[in-house]
Amino acid sequence: MSEERVDVDVRGSRAETTQRIKDRLGEIERAQRIRRILMLALAAGVLVLTGAGLTYLGFTLAAVVRQFPVFLDNMLNFATPDFRFFTLYSSGESLNGWSGFFGSLANPGSLVESVLQRNQGTSIVGASVVTIIVGLTGTVVGFPLALFFGVLGSERVTPFPFNFLFRGTMSTIRAIPAIVWVLFYIPVFGPTPLSAMFAIATDTIGNMGRLFTDELEEVQEGPIEAISSTGANRSQVISFGMLSQVFSSFIAWALYITEINVRIAISLGVVGAGGLGQYIKGQLAQLAFSRAAAGIFMVIVIVISVELFSSRLRSRLRPDEDAGGGFFDAVKRLFDGDRWLGRSER
Amino acid sequence: MPAITVENLTKRYGDTVALEDASFSIPEGEFVVLLGPSGAGKSTLLRILNGLTEPTEGGVYMGDTKLSGRRSDIGMVFQMHYLVESMSAYKNALTGALSREDLLRSLLTWYDTPDKVAALEALDTVGLLEEAQQRAGSMSGGQKQRVGIARALVQQPDLMLADEPVASLDPKAAEEVMGYMRDAAKERTLTTIASLHQVGLAREFGERYIGLRDGRVVFDGGKDDLTMDVVDEIYYEGDEEASAATQEAIQ
Numbered sequence: 001m002s003e004e005r006v007d008v009d010v011r012g013s014r015a016e017t018t019q020r021i022k023d024r025l026g027e028i029e030r031a032q033r034i035r036r037i038l039m040l041a042l043a044a045g046v047l048v049l050t051g052a053g054l055t056y057l058g059f060t061l062a063a064v065v066r067q068f069p070v071f072l073d074n075m076l077n078f079a080t081p082d083f084r085f086f087t088l089y090s091s092g093e094s095l096n097g098w099s100g101f102f103g104s105l106a107n108p109g110s111l112v113e114s115v116l117q118r119n120q121g122t123s124i125v126g127a128s129v130v131t132i133i134v135g136l137t138g139t140v141v142g143f144p145l146a147l148f149f150g151v152l153g154s155e156r157v158t159p160f161p162f163n164f165l166f167r168g169t170m171s172t173i174r175a176i177p178a179i180v181w182v183l184f185y186i187p188v189f190g191p192t193p194l195s196a197m198f199a200i201a202t203d204t205i206g207n208m209g210r211l212f213t214d215e216l217e218e219v220q221e222g223p224i225e226a227i228s229s230t231g232a233n234r235s236q237v238i239s240f241g242m243l244s245q246v247f248s249s250f251i252a253w254a255l256y257i258t259e260i261n262v263r264i265a266i267s268l269g270v271v272g273a274g275g276l277g278q279y280i281k282g283q284l285a286q287l288a289f290s291r292a293a294a295g296i297f298m299v300i301v302i303v304i305s306v307e308l309f310s311s312r313l314r315s316r317l318r319p320d321e322d323a324g325g326g327f328f329d330a331v332k333r334l335f336d337g338d339r340w341l342g343r344s345e346r
Numbered sequence: 347m348p349a350i351t352v353e354n355l356t357k358r359y360g361d362t363v364a365l366e367d368a369s370f371s372i373p374e375g376e377f378v379v380l381l382g383p384s385g386a387g388k389s390t391l392l393r394i395l396n397g398l399t400e401p402t403e404g405g406v407y408m409g410d411t412k413l414s415g416r417r418s419d420i421g422m423v424f425q426m427h428y429l430v431e432s433m434s435a436y437k438n439a440l441t442g443a444l445s446r447e448d449l450l451r452s453l454l455t456w457y458d459t460p461d462k463v464a465a466l467e468a469l470d471t472v473g474l475l476e477e478a479q480q481r482a483g484s485m486s487g488g489q490k491q492r493v494g495i496a497r498a499l500v501q502q503p504d505l506m507l508a509d510e511p512v513a514s515l516d517p518k519a520a521e522e523v524m525g526y527m528r529d530a531a532k533e534r535t536l537t538t539i540a541s542l543h544q545v546g547l548a549r550e551f552g553e554r555y556i557g558l559r560d561g562r563v564v565f566d567g568g569k570d571d572l573t574m575d576v577v578d579e580i581y582y583e584g585d586e587e588a589s590a591a592t593q594e595a596i597q
Binding site: 021022031032 | 470
């Protein structure tokens, strides 16, 4: 109370106050002007560097303008996808263009047949299923090791210098992209989807493990302290104080990595490890652009559906949305169709 | 003319009645404290006054105009201050002038000079002129809340609302913040409605008290009418034991 009275005195007369505010505004404006000049200089620097980089790459606007019709022409080749090889049925009946797609959908049995007999000839449906299976199983196979390295890589779990043993392993794995990892497995399992699956599993250890470690670094200190003050032993403190805090974010990250892995599975096909990538590469090699376009269409369908499904699942598992229940209540709610459609919220 | 008139305000959420038939009027420049236990309807009342929630029945009038929707002439001070912590106190205060600026000018901090002066004046009112360029995140809880008051003042409001502005502060900081808030209100003849949990603080800073319980106005009066029995009735109706214990603790 008394402090505040003194303050009023210090503030003094109206005119004095106005002057002090004016001075302060001047100071702030000066500081702001300097900051603005620095920001402009920084922006100019970035622009100059980018320009230099583009010149180094041989970029000229004229070339882009000149080549644009060629680019457009190429793209137009993909505008009329040819689903001849969509299923064994469509290739057997020689259904070209979109009739291959709709003709096969009209015969649902042909979809199943193409999946079951994927070795009896190329079909987009069969290749898609291979790609999805490679992505999903690769994630599941890599998960336990990702969990192991991820948890032990955290400084909260393993004391400082030793956690770098695990962090370093994950960093090394991450430094090598999956498309290179598959080259390590091809001598072992041949250029097959199996090699692709192992490449993805290896990649998952690095990627998912890193996310797990980061998540663990950010857990709240409070609950850990509280659990250890109950006299729990070290591994109990880790399980109850730390891992229980990050359980649902681990699930969410695992789903996110699954999403990415399906995308990687497509790219691995390009080096011959089966699936949709291989189909697309094969068609492009024969300059069959329309048939390649059918594969690309399927890629878009798969990637978007996996992403939609996974992000919907992740938002359902977010803890704040199910305030009252645990993880299994959340899982139970997954089977509530209305919630998926966004109805009957709250 | 009364600055604020609340007429038969009722708010129901489904079957729950948050506010029932609340009526009162507040003359311009009065410092009103809302008292009541958690769930009594204090926050609902403030949210309706602020236009964040529409009432089920009844209405709020400022002068002769009925209020609805959010308005820049009603300033709000939040319990958890809600500052943008990465910005300076000055820039936080300036956000109170956003309704008078378009996006580009506000992004570049090209506010009109009167607005800049208003922001600094508001910071001066809450005793933070020297700290104007400090990052809000690095300030103490009491300072943050004072920046929150400054932001509300820069809106040049006709009514200032405060939802438990000092609930998360220590007693000394709480006292300071309430002091600055009262000074600001007095300096600008600003009608203020603040909800408070601490009866002691309320007695010290309020001019008028409105007690809510179960969504009803159970008390409306000045400092002299706010006796221990009244406080008792607001907080402890039907719980003699707890009331006795608290009274003992206070004495």
